[in-house]
Amino acid sequence: MSTIAAPASVPARQGWFSRTEAWLDNKGKGAWIAAAILGLIFFWPIGLAILAYMIWSKRMFNTSCGSRRMSPKFTAMRSSGNTAFDAYKNETLRRLEEEQQNFEAFLERLREAKDKAEFDQFMDDRAKAAKETRENEDA
Incomplete structure (x- = not known):
């Protein structure tokens, strides 16, 4: 069984949601949109939840999701x-x-x-x- 490794800037003790969010942020806005579309295709409430989260967290309207990578919770672990x-x-x-x-x-x-x-x-x-x-x- 293969697992998706969290980005190096994400501490391992964070939950699956934080790791998934950081992984999608590293991939960019396209990954968020793809996740929302796949969620809508396979189980529409999940797609709506992802879309609502993108709007609520202002990821939908930012120029890049990657700007969130440098938040203080991630920079604390960097050298x-x-x-x-x-x-x-x-x-x-x-x-x-x-x-x-x-x-x-x-x-x-x-x-x-x-x-x-x-x-x-x-x-x-x-x-x-x-x-x-x-x-x-x-x-």
Whole structure:
């Protein structure tokens, strides 16, 4: 099975949509139009979705889709030519990614704690309601 390789400027950790978008941008406006036409031929809602996306993102009216290749999210991975700066940049990006992962783990623990507290409250209320019902039936 062969896979389509993402352009060198696209980080591998991006999703399939971002990789596909970057690949089509590298090929130019003709690739976007061909994708829309093929989408219309094979399954018309996909073709309409591609056309709507092209209009919404202003790809339809730009002179070239390739101008989007130099967006900041792609230039962060390029080498500047200065090895000291590149080492500093890579270390800073690694540290920021680690901080982001730690923060996301913290948020997950926070959500789990909140869910547990809500569930415990629900179970306490349910037990209290059952106890009151039994006491009313006994009286």
